[in-house]
Amino acid sequence: MFVAIWCVFIVILNSLLGAVLISPRINGGQDAEITQFPFMASLRELRGYNQYKHLCGSVIISQRYLLTVAQCFSSEQVNWFGIAAGTSKKNEDVFIHRIRRVATHEKYDAFVAPFMHDIALIELEQPLTLSERINVISLNTTFYEGHLDAVTLGFGGVYDNIAKLQSIKMKTMTNPECRSKVGKDNQVYDFGILCAYSGDVKRRIGHGDAGGPLVHQNKLIGLISWNPKVVGSDKPEGFTRISSYNEWIAKHMK
Incomplete structure (x- = not known):
């Protein structure tokens, strides 16, 4: 129900603003390996019992912190979200790193100016183990x-x-x-x-x-x-x- 309501909100917002993320995916891109871009991670949302699905991109900036955009968090319930790192596949069944805290920019306002101050910092419960597939930028x-x-x-x-x-x-x-x-x-x-x-x-x-x-x-x-x-x-x-x-x-x- 919550996801459905949020989707309706996004559709209304899109019609009002005229500049939105409406294409379903990167179009015309090239396949990339995570070893080329080991700082790339997937922000996943809990959809069903222990089933996390890709929601947004995120970027590893330290062993414990990642960046993403504020628009990805429609809820402050951090236990609804997790991070998948070290994979080139969108919904591959990999270990989900639990999130301790999310800080969205204090001046971000999805209703007034949804593309201004569109930034969020994610803190993980446990630090990432760095490797050729997981690294910082x-x-x-x-x-x-x-x-x-x-x-x-x-x-x-x-x-x-x-x-x-x-x-x-x-x-x-x-x-x-x-x-x-x-x-x-x-x-x-x-x-x-x-x-x-x-x-x-x-x-x-x-x-x-x-x-x-x-x-x-x-x-x-x-x-x-x-x-x-x-x-x-x-x-x-x-x-x-x-x-x-x-x-x-x-x-x-x-």
Whole structure:
């Protein structure tokens, strides 16, 4: 019942905002191995007795902490969620790391500005054991203007038939360039938003990819937040800009 109500809310929100994560998965991406991107993890939601299914992407930044976006948490009940790490397969039956605490940004408001301050920090109950399949990524601290080569990753939506991690090459753009492309479809805030595009309308991110990484030179520069709702659109996609939240992240990493 709760999931159904939340889905109705998202549909209404989508119609109001005009820029949402509506594609069911990364489109046109390439298969990726977790050993290439061992910092990638799946945020899973409890669906039935001890059955966790992929909900959003997440990124390992230390043995105990991960980042994702605030929009992925429709509930503060952390026992409804878990982390699957070290796998390239979306819903592979692997060990689920239990979550101790989730800190969503204090200024995040899903009703007023759902793509502003769209960031959340996950603390695990027990630290991860690092390996070639599970590892951390460094956070970017530089405010980049744009025109960087980057890559983004995602497992896709809960119900689609894509079972493996996908990657897409992207190029970032400045916020003024992004605003000129996006137009009235969404507000591109100077603080906290980073835009990027693949250069191919067939290569897009989707709602199951929210919270996944945008990476430049082996550093995390963004988290997947939103994309234009027009299928086949050449408009850029929106990411939470990591360099805008370094202090916030450090504050909440106890």
